[in-house]
Amino acid sequence: MEHRIPRFTLEGVKDADVSVHPFSTEDELGLKLTRFRRDGHDGDVVLLVHGLTSSSDIFVMPEIRNMASFLLDNGFGDVWALDFRMSSHFPYDVETRDDSLDDIALYDHPAALAEIRRHVGADRRIHVIAHCLGSLSFTMALFAGTTGPIASLVCNSVALTPRVPRWSRLKLAFGATVFEYLMGLPYIDPRFHHAPPLTRRWLFARAVSLFHPECREPACHMQSFMWGSGRPAMYVHANLARETHTHERLADLNGASGVHYYRHIRKMVAAGRAVRRDPGDPRHAALPDDYLSRARGVDTPILLLTGDRNRVFTDSNIVMHRLLEKAAPGRHELQVLPAYGHIDPIIGKNAHADVYPLIIDFLSVRRAEMAAAAQGRGAGSEHVDAVVVGSGFGGSVAAYRLAEAGLSVVVLERGRAYAPGDFARTPAQMSRAFWDPAAGLYGMFDVWGFRAFDSVVASGLGGGSLIYANVLLRKDERWFVREHPLPGGGYENWPVTRADLDPHYDEVERMMGATPYPFHLPAYAGTEKTHAMQDAAAELGLEWRLPPLAVSFAPEPGAEPAIGVPITTPAYGSLHGDARRLTCRLCGECDIGCNDGAKNSLDHTYLSAAVHHGADVRTLHEVRAIRPRPRGGYEVDYVVYAPEAGEGARAARSGPRRAWARCARSGASAWCSPRAPTAPPTCCCATAPRSRG
Structure with missing residues (x-):
């Protein structure tokens, strides 16, 4: 049989030592x-762990931007993929074994971590x-204590509270006996579809397909029967790549x-929870009878992921999060993924835009917290020279x-990072591309309503530069007035001149790569x-020119x-890692994010340069308050965003956290929104660098 994509291939991960x-x-x-x-x-090291029937292949698929590559591209450069006894790389699942999940918890994962x-x-x-x-x-x-220290854990679809649809409960009750006996x-x-005709396997596959008219792929039908209740059960069809x-x-x-599982x-x-299969088995005496009984003692933060169309383990992780919140409030997190199922958060064609960034944010926050703790600062009260609020034009230049001047800098940006290719384009993606944390939306477009007009502002790493039209105009020198009367009384007075600002304009244009549209060249002359x-x-008798x-x-x-x-x-490199950039293709999509x-x-410019000089840039972090301290400096309170499940979902993944800084620079919001944090109007640093653009 022809395989369009080679089985067990590693070609999906480029530019890595394997x-x-x-x-x-x-x-x-x-x-x-x-x-x-x-x-x-x-x-930091990241370990990827597959599920039953699958293997490490789901993390390295060449037909999508896969998870292993995404981790490597986003600052996690040492990724390990495990194939344990459930892996399809081994024959163990088709042998007459009687393994349980206790065996895996006791033998496989500890051995992998030791290696x-x-x-x-x-x-x-x-x-x-x-x-x-x-x-x-x-x-x-983890809860049995066999893993050693784990920095963080991301659980997709299910953790310690497996819950399944009614049809699946019936299959679990009788499936193993029917197949074995x-x-x-x-x-x-x-x-089984390709078993010899009229054999029991062949007949069974045909019978299963009769109940799955939603597609023509027999493997899809059989997997729905094996692990869920739906048409299909494992994923949403539209989320998979055609290949x-x-x-x-x-x-x-x-x-x-293997049906023994x-x-x-x-x-x-x-x-209703993870328990030992056979409490009397002496091999598993070191394991708890009830794994959740040790929840209070587990200090590893857990991110629980589940699609809202999960037809395999339904609301298992929602229930798990509810129980963990009672045992350790605020320690663990939940992400409900709109329009996703059981496995498509891993293998979906758009998972790199919809799901993986949430994982990266979670890992990055934990990495930063542990690094702070290791330096004796504590996770909840960091001490830095400067906190920059927002990553738009004001914040990024300051950062x-x-x-560059050698200060320790933390940039707190409420939105996500968008690498080339991450911006929404399909109708389904655009429907979720708005900023409304209370509704579980963490997209780029934030719509503000005013008395006489509405405005769309950006929520993302790079601020308004993600959605503006790229035009860099210098303020007309005639506007730099002094003692200029204003209507209704008063005067407008500029403390600087255009000549004062020209060197800074020059520097910004250099950093931003400002250049006129190459209208004189044949490839561009037809616009x-x-x-x-x-x-x-x-026709109007006006001067015409091409702006930078x-x-x-x-x-x-x-x-x-x-x-x-x-x-x-x-x-200075790129904070997006090895994400490829291409010169302008004249697509006209500048205002919705350049893919x-x-x-x-x-x-791509100021923030990447800031990271190169040591700035710590954090996304999905929103500042709630900035207060001057009696003895100098500022306290900055912030929350870390993540969508939650259910009505009235909380917008923060944890309670307010605090950073102490000698300098607090608010660069958030061109409108000086009343939603912006209470903050000092200027940036005050004990060792301020030279001022330039």
Whole structure:
């Protein structure tokens, strides 16, 4: 049979050193880890854990921007993918074994972590992202104390409170017995469709497909039967790439499942929580009978993910979060993903825009908190030289110059980071691209209503530069007036002249790559709007000129403009990692976010330069208050955003946190909104750097 995408391929992860690390468990099974490392990275480690029927393949799929690559591109340069005993890379799922999730919690995960620590050292922080029964079993191991210290844990679909639809409960009750004793099989395989005609496997696959008219892929039908109740059950069809939703590819990604695991899941579903399968088994004596009983003692922050169309484990993680909130209020978080199901938060074609950034934000916050704690500052009260509120034109310039001057700088931006390709385009994406945390919306567009007009402002890393039209005009020198009478009395008086500001204008234009539209070149001479403006100016007798635009028409300064060619990364690098930027393609989408990266927005310029000089830029952080301290400096209170489930959802992922700074610079909101934090009107630093743009 033809495989359009090679089975078990690693081609989905580019520009990384790849190594495979086999290891053995205490109960004598051979497993493996695959390591993806970039540029000798020696920071935090991320471990990826698959679920039942799948493998590490779901994290490295070449047909999408996969999770392993996304982590590498966003500052987590040491990623390990585990294949444990549930993996389709091994034959264990189709053998007559009787493993349980207790075995995985006791043997597989501790052995994998020991192997990682053998290579990276015991002092490296390890974050874990786990899916399905990999998530359930890893959480069991964490709560049982078999993992050692874990910096943070992300659980997709289910953790310690498995809940399933009614039809699934019926299948759990009788499925294992039916398959083992009536069909003589210890497993169910999505490839049963290709069994010899008229065999029990072939007939069963045909029977299952009769109840799934929603598509023509037999593997999709069988996986829905194996693990859920829906048409389909595992995902939302529209969320998969066309190359993914084929029979062969689906069967590769989610293979045969041993039915013996169903017995343990059935017991947990009946109990409403993770429990040992056989409390009398002496091999598992070190494990708790009830894993949730140790919830208060687990200090690892957990991010619980679930799609709002999860037809496999329904509201399992919502219930889990509710229980954890009672045991440890504010420690753990919940993200309900609109229009997502069970596995598409991992393998979906747009997961890199809808889901992965939420994970990156969670890991980044935890990394920063632990780094602060390691330096003796404490996670809840950091001490820095300067806190910059907002990352628009005012905030980004301040962050860069303060960091360049050697100060410790933290930038707090309420919105997300948007790399090229992350901006919403489809109707479904645009419907969620608005900023309203109370409604669980964390998109870029924030619509403000005033008495006489409305305004759309940006909520994202780079502020208004993400959605403005790129025009950089210098203020007319005739406007720099002194003692100029105002209507109704009073005077307008500018303390500076245009000549005072010209050196700073020069510097900003250089940083922003300002250049006129190359109208004189054949490739650009046919733009009708430019011709129309030229004709209108001539008819009105007005001067016509091309203003400076913060757009890359050429791959580097001084080069010949060309359409859609790669842009050379500046010496200060990019905070988006290796995300590729292309010169302007004349698509006219500047005001809704440039997915080519041709727009020289502040994230590509001042903020990347600030990060290069050591600034700590944090997204989804909104400042609530700034107060001067009696002995100098400022206290800055902020919250960290994340969507929550249910009506009246909370907008903050935790209670207010606090930073102490010698300087507090508010660069939030061009409208000086009443929603902006209470703040001093200026930036005051004991060691202020030279003032320039």
